[in-house]
Amino acid sequence: MTRNGWLRWPSREALARERPGRQRTALFWTGRAALAGLVLWKVITEADPVTWRSAADVAVLLACVLGWLLLLRTTRDHRLVPSLALLAALFGGAAGAQAAGLTTVGMVVWCGAIVLALKRLPLLAGLVAALAGYAGFVPVADGSWADTALTGATFCLVGYVLRLDAEGRGRERQLIEQERAALAAEAESAALTERARIAREIHDVLAHSLSAQLVHLEAARLLVERDAPKDQVLQRVVAARGMAREGLAETRQALSALRGDLVPVEDFLRALDGVQVEISGAPVPLSAETSQTVRRVAQEALTNVRKHAPGAAVRMLFSYEGGAGGTDRDVLLEVRDSGGVGAEGELAASGSGYGLLGMRERAELLGGSLEAGPEDDGGFVVRLRVPV
Numbered sequence: 001m002t003r004n005g006w007l008r009w010p011s012r013e014a015l016a017r018e019r020p021g022r023q024r025t026a027l028f029w030t031g032r033a034a035l036a037g038l039v040l041w042k043v044i045t046e047a048d049p050v051t052w053r054s055a056a057d058v059a060v061l062l063a064c065v066l067g068w069l070l071l072l073r074t075t076r077d078h079r080l081v082p083s084l085a086l087l088a089a090l091f092g093g094a095a096g097a098q099a100a101g102l103t104t105v106g107m108v109v110w111c112g113a114i115v116l117a118l119k120r121l122p123l124l125a126g127l128v129a130a131l132a133g134y135a136g137f138v139p140v141a142d143g144s145w146a147d148t149a150l151t152g153a154t155f156c157l158v159g160y161v162l163r164l165d166a167e168g169r170g171r172e173r174q175l176i177e178q179e180r181a182a183l184a185a186e187a188e189s190a191a192l193t194e195r196a197r198i199a200r201e202i203h204d205v206l207a208h209s210l211s212a213q214l215v216h217l218e219a220a221r222l223l224v225e226r227d228a229p230k231d232q233v234l235q236r237v238v239a240a241r242g243m244a245r246e247g248l249a250e251t252r253q254a255l256s257a258l259r260g261d262l263v264p265v266e267d268f269l270r271a272l273d274g275v276q277v278e279i280s281g282a283p284v285p286l287s288a289e290t291s292q293t294v295r296r297v298a299q300e301a302l303t304n305v306r307k308h309a310p311g312a313a314v315r316m317l318f319s320y321e322g323g324a325g326g327t328d329r330d331v332l333l334e335v336r337d338s339g340g341v342g343a344e345g346e347l348a349a350s351g352s353g354y355g356l357l358g359m360r361e362r363a364e365l366l367g368g369s370l371e372a373g374p375e376d377d378g379g380f381v382v383r384l385r386v387p388v
Contacts, residue, residue: 006123087117087129093109094106114134115162216236275315279318280320290388304382312338317336328388333385334382338377
């Protein structure tokens with residue numbers, strides 16, 4: 001055993017008072033009451049007939065019990081000097097009781113001190129105290145020296161076994177507390193992650209929809225101030241209403257995604273207006289996060305096309321890749337446009353600038369990647385790859 005092992009206290013968790021269940025508590029106190037009753041009966045009937053010595057015997061025994069209770073508190077607080085002082089006082093009381101002929105009190109105190117010292121003190125100090133207790137126990141022990149040695153060794157073994165048991169239960173309580181703290185931290189982290197995901201959904205759904213509505217409504221206001229024809233103002237208002245309807249539909253879809261109620265990604269992509277969609281590969285179930293990321297990237301890519309290349313033809317490829325030989329599978333989404341046919345649309349100045357940055361963050365959070373850039377033919381491509 002290392003030097004620290006000889007000088008180390010049992011942990012405070014090992015020395016703390018337990019709160020066992022009802023059955024164990026009832027059994028525990030029943031055993032204590034039976035043992036205390038047996039000792040008291042032995043003490044009272046030790047003198048025949050019963051005299052003042054019996055009362056003095058009981059008083060000395062109760063004083064020793066009080067000393068033991070104080071010793072439990074000082075050892076629990078890892079206070080070595082007070083603990084050793086209490087042990088010395090107990091040994092003195094036992095020696096005095098023994099000298100006065102109160103042999104039962106002396107035997108109980110000596111044996112109890114051996115057990116408590118080995119259970120609750122640093123091992124080196126406990127061994128020294130146990131040897132001192134054994135030295136006081138020998139004169140009051142009945143029987144041969146072999147029986148006395150065996151009895152003392154038994155009490156030493158009991159104290160050491162109780163020490164190991166208490167330390168084991170203390171470590172178990174520590175592990176339980178650590179596990180509870182880890183579960184609480186994990187739950188808090190999961191809650192923060194879910195809040196961040198909901199925030200991204202709300203942003204992605206509402207940001208470009210509301211900004212586009214503001215553009216149309218602002219244009220309508222300027223037209224009204226300039227006394228523009230009614231049909232031009234109405235056109236702007238109708239466009240803003242259409243954007244509001246689209247935003248409401250996307251919000252409902254986002255709420256459905258948060259509840260885990262989503263239509264298949266393939267059906268969602270095929271339902272997009274003005275897009276040529278191609279699906280390839282063997283379909284596999286997608287996680288809610290992967291499915292929602294594909295949807296949001298597709299929507300954002302189409303929004304960018306309407307902003308910066310109005311009227312451009314758009315092709316969309318969605319494919320399931322990998323899986324051969326048990327390898328991990330990915331999904332690939334490519335959105336290509338043919339390039340702008342004129343000036344940028346009026347929505348080019350709308351939005352918060354989240355765009356490609358938001359799409360890339362979504363992909364990276366899932367361990368995937370997103371690439372976006374112009375092509376040689378003047379078009380633009382957005383390529384998303386995320387694990388299934």
